Amino acid sequence: MKISVVGCGYLGAVHAACMAELGHDVLGIDVDETKVAALSAGRAPFYEPGFEELLTRVLGTGRLRFTTAPGDDLADVDLHFIAVGTPQSGTGAADLSYVDAAITTLLAGAAPGSVVVGKSTVPVGTATQLADRLAERDIALVWNPEFLREGFAVADTLHPDRIVYGVPADPTDAQEAQAALDAVYRDLLEEGIPRIVTDYPTAELVKTAANSFLATKISFINAMAHLCDTAGADVTVLADAIGHDPRIGRRFLQAGVGFGGGCLPKDIRALQASADLHGAVHLADLLGRVDSINREQRDRIVELARTHVGGDLSGRAITILGAAFKPLSDDVRDSPALDVASRLADLGAEVTVCDPQALPVVARSHPHLTLEDDPRAALKGAELVLLLTEWDQFVALDPAEAATGVAERVIIDGRNALDPVAWREAGWTYAGVGR
Numbered sequence: 102m103k104i105s106v107v108g109c110g111y112l113g114a115v116h117a118a119c120m121a122e123l124g125h126d127v128l129g130i131d132v133d134e135t136k137v138a139a140l141s142a143g144r145a146p147f148y149e150p151g152f153e154e155l156l157t158r159v160l161g162t163g164r165l166r167f168t169t170a171p172g173d174d175l176a177d178v179d180l181h182f183i184a185v186g187t188p189q190s191g192t193g194a195a196d197l198s199y200v201d202a203a204i205t206t207l208l209a210g211a212a213p214g215s216v217v218v219g220k221s222t223v224p225v226g227t228a229t230q231l232a233d234r235l236a237e238r239d240i241a242l243v244w245n246p247e248f249l250r251e252g253f254a255v256a257d258t259l260h261p262d263r264i265v266y267g268v269p270a271d272p273t274d275a276q277e278a279q280a281a282l283d284a285v286y287r288d289l290l291e292e293g294i295p296r297i298v299t300d301y302p303t304a305e306l307v308k309t310a311a312n313s314f315l316a317t318k319i320s321f322i323n324a325m326a327h328l329c330d331t332a333g334a335d336v337t338v339l340a341d342a343i344g345h346d347p348r349i350g351r352r353f354l355q356a357g358v359g360f361g362g363g364c365l366p367k368d369i370r371a372l373q374a375s376a377d378l379h380g381a382v383h384l385a386d387l388l389g390r391v392d393s394i395n396r397e398q399r400d401r402i403v404e405l406a407r408t409h410v411g412g413d414l415s416g417r418a419i420t421i422l423g424a425a426f427k428p429l430s431d432d433v434r435d436s437p438a439l440d441v442a443s444r445l446a447d448l449g450a451e452v453t454v455c456d457p458q459a460l461p462v463v464a465r466s467h468p469h470l471t472l473e474d475d476p477r478a479a480l481k482g483a484e485l486v487l488l489l490t491e492w493d494q495f496v497a498l499d500p501a502e503a504a505t506g507v508a509e510r511v512i513i514d515g516r517n518a519l520d521p522v523a524w525r526e527a528g529w530t531y532a533g534v535g536r
């Protein structure tokens with residue numbers, strides 16, 4: 102099929118390449134000329150394992166192109182995906198200006214009878230309004246939320262856990278739109294991936310509910326970690342034990358410095374804003390708590406660092422292992438690691454940050470921090486070490502070898518990723534979160 106993808110950020114670029122991999126003829130559209138030039142040359146504008154290889158391969162087939170000015174090309178397209186960002190606005194609600202701009206572009210160029218598929222994360226009620234605008238040109242809308250994780254974006258797009266369609270209320274329109282999207286995802290559906298067909302509001306809410314539930318799990322275990330700390334219990338063992346219950350599950354029960362990134366924090370705030378708007382007071386309260394627990398985790402780590410250097414951070418040499426919001430990513434949006442690093446620097450510490458992928462991004466956003474990509478060099482002279490992003494190369498550090506370069510053997514494990522026994526045996530003072 103002929104497909105366009107409007108918005109070639111993280112989601113759109115990966116989606117465009119994966120649709121071409123499935124055999125479709127894909128046009129990626131973005132307003133950012135630098136991004137379009139990089140993607141057209143087979144260069145990923147962000148770090149994502151496996152993406153650049155896929156991009157190069159599908160560009161070679163001639164089935165994928167990128168442009169800033171689609172012009173008449175839009176008229177030939179059967180199905181247009183909207184994959185633009187919906188960042189947090191000043192009020193906490195989602196900013197829909199990029200979605201509106203995408204719809205304006207499509208209204209100008211897309212052919213009557215084509216289908217628009219929304220993948221961006223939007224507040225409940227958005228799709229109904231957009232569908233009314235598109236109906237003026239006889240263009241149907243399906244809402245098809247995306248659940249890919251950074252670090253696993255290609256595999257998650259080609260083999261998702263589930264596919265959700267929010268379809269129009271009119272049964273004939275719904276059937277036609279569903280058939281078009283089924284044709285795009287034929288290979289995935291043949292693989293037996295569950296497909297849930299529902300209305301617009303449910304499809305929109307599935308996405309923010311999924312991210313909010315994950316965030317709630319993390320804040321729950323972080324709140325338990327606080328009790329474990331004061332009661333002398335170990336939250337990691339507790340998580341293992343409750344996680345064996347399949348109704349609970351062990352994943353997303355890793356206590357630590359908390360969640361960050363471009364999705365979970367903004368999505369809980371956007372859902373909170375929607376809940377407020379619709380009078381769902383308990384949901385709004387719950388999400389407010391999830392957010393405040395998460396933000397407090399960062400305060401706790403900063404306080405722990407202050408305590409471990411004897412109360413005064415000024416001039417103290419502190420090494421932070423990790424800058425990305427999670428491993429296998431160079432994304433530092435709302436990164437807990439980088440937030441703690443800059444707060445410690447603001448409090449006067451001499452902070453060195455080490456990360457295998459994110460340092461070029463950090464150099465642009467935080468020029469006052471000292472950056473070092475080799476962990477051994479980063480540890481040299483440190484009076485305190487904090488592990489804040491659990492990259493494999495940090496978790497695999499040999500505590501005895503790490504001890505040789507530091508000034509003081511003190512480590513705060515802000516991800517509960519290290520073996521406390523091994524680090525203590527190598528002479529380190531070890532502090533985790535809730536253990």
Ligand code: UGA
Nearest residue numbers: 247248249250251319353354355359360361362364426427
């Ligand atoms: C998240 C969702 O997991 C995806 O399903 C969703 O599609 C995506 O947002 C999105 O909306 O686009 P992602 O932002 O890539 O994906 O990151 P996650 O893997 O969910 O991790 C989020 C944060 O939670 C990270 O900072 C991670 O370190 C933290 N985390 C995760 C914990 O603190 N503890 C845990 O147990 C798990």
